[in-house]
Amino acid sequence: MSILIDGLLAILAIYLALQSLLAPRLSQSVFLFFAFGLALALAWVRLGAVDVAITEAAIAAGFLGVLFLDALRDFSSTISEKHNNTEAIQSSASRKKIKTFLLPRLAFGVGLGLFLLISLEAIWQIPQGGGLTAAAESMLPESGVEHPVTAVLLNFRAYDTWLEIGVILLGLLAIFVTGGIKIYTKPDVVAKDPLLRQVILFFTPVLFLFGAFLLYIGKSGPGGAFQAAVLWGAIGILLHLGGKPVFAMIPRWVGQLVLIMGLGFFLLMGFVFMSGGATLFEYPKAYAGTLILIVETLAAISIAAALTAIYANLNQMKEEPKENESAN
């Protein structure tokens, strides 16, 4: 029975992945990608990785899906006519070239098939045993938390997590640069849609509470900083959609402080304990649990702010050409 579920889930994931790449329309691709992310999240629940499932559903399917949907506004308006034009030109021109097109495609297909066989073989041959389960299990009592994944993320491999927060900030900076650095403009329209207003009023406290719950429960069960951060980031995105961009409403230095708070506190704490003779990111055993909770909270706030800022920046990319036109 369980084999049946796993098999069906595997087929579903493969089918959705294929369809999202083969779908003729871009909006179909994006929605199938949403569905693919959720199918993958289910697969991870089946594999016992609930933390990963929450992260996948929230950030890979949810947040990235929102960014893709937002990008569709840019692309979808022109794609139909442009696509038709290029299609018409190509079909008239390429009818003669069809034989020259066939060979590369055949080679591509064969190469891809061989690649698939090699990767299947490689995966089959990875030796069993090993892994770090035993090591993690024996050190778990000293980590200050009860959930092994949180212990690895914030204690055993804290360096990775610290760098990860850095990577998100780096992504934000790169997006700043591509979009042209600009201060968030204050739109004067508050959401006129009564439904959107109600949704914001209803979901903001729910999302906040649920995020805080996930953050706290990360100590003893699946959940933690990243999952909470996405929920809190969703609040920021909702407020932005409702005409209340968070970053435009607070002073600039507060925004910057919130963005670097998680990374900064993590590093500062590492250096403080390093001066007492510990290695970087080593916690004193007595306070490990409390310190991890503080680090997680600050990191979650920072990541939530970074996700909101990423969305706000990408969202404003569309509006920029208009401003230029009016300036000219």
Next chain:
Amino acid sequence: MEAYQIYSLTSAVLFAIGIGGVFASKHFIKKIIATIIMGGGVFLAFVSFAERDALTFADPVPHALVITGIVVAVASGAFALALARRIYQLTGEESFNNEK
């Protein structure tokens, strides 16, 4: 056949689909989706091996690495999207057009 075997085989297929999509699809957004599907394949392989090496609980190190990896993949995906939108704004191109 164990559950992890099904998923580790699936991971190879997903990776191959992704890499095929990176090369074969034209539009920027589809290329970005393809890279994320590739990433999904890699993460699935990690987690399925974590399940295989489980003792009282599944190996937590791959889980933590995968959570880190997902977040990094999303950050890079968002950056790729920003680049794609910028290219579209500046040139009106929505795919790499080598003929021009």
